Amino acid sequence: MSKPSLPQGTRDFNAATVQKRQFIFQTIRSVFETFGFQPLETPAMENLDTLMGKYGEEGDKLIFKILNNGLDNPAKTEQVEAGFEKITQGKSSTAITERALRYDLTIPFARYVAMNHGALTFPYKRYQIQPVWRADRPQKGRYREFYQCDADIVGSESLLNEVDLIAIYVTAFEKLQLPVAIKINNRKILMGLAQVCGGEDKMIDLTIAIDKLDKIGWEKVKEELNNKGFSEHQQNIVSQYLNISGTNDEKINQLKTLLGDNENGQKGIEELIFVLAYHEATGMAKHLVADFTLARGLNYYTGLIFEVKALDAQMGSIGGGGRYNDLTSLFGVPNIPGVGISFGVDRIYDVLEGKQLFPNTIESTTQVLFFNLGEAEAKAAYLQMTTLRNKKIACEIYPEKSKFDKQFKYAEKKNIQNIVIIGSEELAQQQCTVKNLSTGNQSTIAFAELANFFS
């Protein structure tokens, strides 16, 4: 064993970082609770078959699998070797691994709802703030262990839920003082486009190509469409679709014309208009951007979809979500529609830190340091400190009798504002010397008055 190290893509968080992260968590949690959501926690690990096949082929590869215990049991050698054979062929085997780390919060939530739907009150509104793990290759804004903060509503088809979730985004990011754009689209609009040009079986090919527009440009998208068998006429429609621009209203009008009387398309547009109109009234619409190129990878989305982008920041999306009609049917319980959103705390942290938007009040620390100047002195100091602690004043005593120099430096490094000196003279007088380190002001306070002095 040489130098200690961390697994790839994981991090330690020091005091300052934890406090800033807590600030984000608390902000989001309080918004969730204000909107009537209740907490849920699920285990770090799930059965592998709960997770497999839910995130697409790519997603399956990124699930962290947990090696079974007892593989060295001689009675199981044959099964284990057969299982290992399957693994080397890229399949999974319960003989080798039957559990895996949580990949997101939505699927465990769906599993929970499927298991407990008899006991839940619908519409069920839950929030969940927990880490998830992905065996992705780490890079900027991408980690192997990161937190998600999810809010979902299941058991209601009302668009009022979508309206509410958008309001959560707006409220939370305003409290974090982070300027964002919330992009909205509707899977039904994408479905409508697919039907208008080429049939719905090509919807996935189409959305993947569209999603790449701002990265690879129209020429390459056209090339990809060509390869997937879209005709010149169909490519023309896609081109018009992607060229839609202007204000939200202008975009919607252009889209209406383009999709004509396609049923899915019109329904999708209606839903979008409903949500936008609602937030015209709340004043939150200024953060909303209709973006018909927004696709979102996860296939379970069926209605409105959202993605949050921090303005003026080199960072992927910091939140996303959408409506899914029937997620729990994956676990044998059909007909529970839902809609949810997620916040990516680690990316939000990176953006806030990069733009220096954290308030400087959030780093809390010890308020008072008692100097240690000897056995009897320390004992007296300890009693005074206990009194202050009972008044909820954060304080500590330097554990060793040391030179002033050292104790002062300790206070400085921990950014402790006040020191209390109780030496032999003070002890005899039943008083102490209190010094404020930032102003340099010093005063003599009787023991009995000390608590009042700080409160």
Added chain:
RNA sequence: GAGGGCGUAGCUCAGUAGGUUAGAGCGACAGUUUGUGGCACUGUAGGCCGUGGGUUCGAGACCCAUCGUUCUCCCCA
């Protein structure tokens, strides 16, 4: 899965075209200063130059491999 950058002291990095004993700043520790910090000065500790192989009289430097890290693409929060 594909492709780049970088690994030298606790940290940030120098180290010229291969050439004696491996360098700086910051930090740590000690002293100047045994009841008043931040400053200053002085001193001390701390390095298998990521690892393994190769080229060479000679490698921190060049070549190969490997591990780690970081960034980009894919995909995502």
